[in-house]
Amino acid sequence: MIQLENISKIYRRNGKETQALKNVSLHVNKGDIFGVIGFSGAGKSTLVRMVNFLESPTSGSVLIDGKDLNSFSPKELRQAQKDIGMIFQHFNLLNSKTIYHNVALPLVLAKEKKQVIKDRVMELLRFVGLEDKALNYPNELSGGQKQRIGIARALATNPSILLCDEATSALDPQTTDSILKLLQRINQEYNITIMIITHEMSIIQKICNRVAVMENGEIIEEGDVLDVFGNP
Numbered sequence: 001m002i003q004l005e006n007i008s009k010i011y012r013r014n015g016k017e018t019q020a021l022k023n024v025s026l027h028v029n030k031g032d033i034f035g036v037i038g039f040s041g042a043g044k045s046t047l048v049r050m051v052n053f054l055e056s057p058t059s060g061s062v063l064i065d066g067k068d069l070n071s072f073s074p075k076e077l078r079q080a081q082k083d084i085g086m087i088f089q090h091f092n093l094l095n096s097k098t099i100y101h102n103v104a105l106p107l108v109l110a111k112e113k114k115q116v117i118k119d120r121v122m123e124l125l126r127f128v129g130l131e132d133k134a135l136n137y138p139n140e141l142s143g144g145q146k147q148r149i150g151i152a153r154a155l156a157t158n159p160s161i162l163l164c165d166e167a168t169s170a171l172d173p174q175t176t177d178s179i180l181k182l183l184q185r186i187n188q189e190y191n192i193t194i195m196i197i198t199h200e201m202s203i204i205q206k207i208c209n210r211v212a213v214m215e216n217g218e219i220i221e222e223g224d225v226l227d228v229f230g231n232p
């Protein structure tokens with residue numbers, strides 16, 4: 001469903017060039033929990049920004065369901081963006097808004113009707129187990145709870161892909177496990193494809209079926225987690 005073909009990315013800043021990606025090719029299939037692992041600076045964030053269209057490659061192509069992103073109309077591009085949800089290391093919640101409004105935001109932006117928004121937000125809060133926090137503010141929640149809200153917000157527009165960028169790196173091991181279990185449920189119950197960016201091998205071994213290992217802008221290994229890393 002997501003295909004990167006020979007992607008290279010060169011950043012040019014103040015006359016200095018950094019090659020963040022070198023000829024990267026990657027195939028993520030529907031239903032995968034796909035892990036991308038590597039040290040800081042390996043190019044993982046740059047790769048994510050290719051997949052959610054925040055940045056375009058210097059060369060190579062991104063295909064969604066076999067169709068080249070370059071050939072998308074503005075309308076198709078907006079639709080494709082709605083189809084991708086994202087969660088972050090520091091949750092990126094709006095602290096001045098209630099939990100309800102944080103989760104509602106993507107639906108408000110999509111101009112959904114008030115009642116539709118209300119039903120959907122409450123359904124999502126129930127799903128992540130935080131129905132009773134609707135009227136609280138983000139800084140009244142623990143880290144694990146904030147990430148559950150991040151997940152609810154990411155799922156609001158019914159995406160078919162969920163991108164997780166170091167989504168558990170700020171959480172303790174126990175909370176990390178509960179978030180990973182939630183991601184597994186999302187994958188299995190809603191058939192949502194998940195892409196996990198991390199520097200932690202244990203996360204890949206716990207929930208990913210496929211993995212790509214990145215180093216210095218290149219994918220140095222890719223395959224089934226068991227083949228690449230063996231049993232945990």
Ligand code: ADP
Nearest residue numbers: 011013018020039040041042043044045046047
């Ligand atoms: P990772 O997410 O694995 O830490 P990044 O994709 O953030 O890796 O970075 C890969 C390389 O690209 C690094 O050398 C980084 O300094 C550089 N880089 C990332 N983003 C930018 C940018 N916007 N401008 C210039 N260089 C960047």
Ligand code: ADP
Nearest residue numbers: 139140141142143144145146148172174175178
């Ligand atoms: P989680 O399992 O999500 O990590 P914790 O065990 O960290 O939750 O938190 C337990 C309880 O403490 C939660 O119900 C949460 O409401 C409350 N709590 C945690 N941090 C804060 C905070 N900074 N302010 C108010 N309540 C908090």
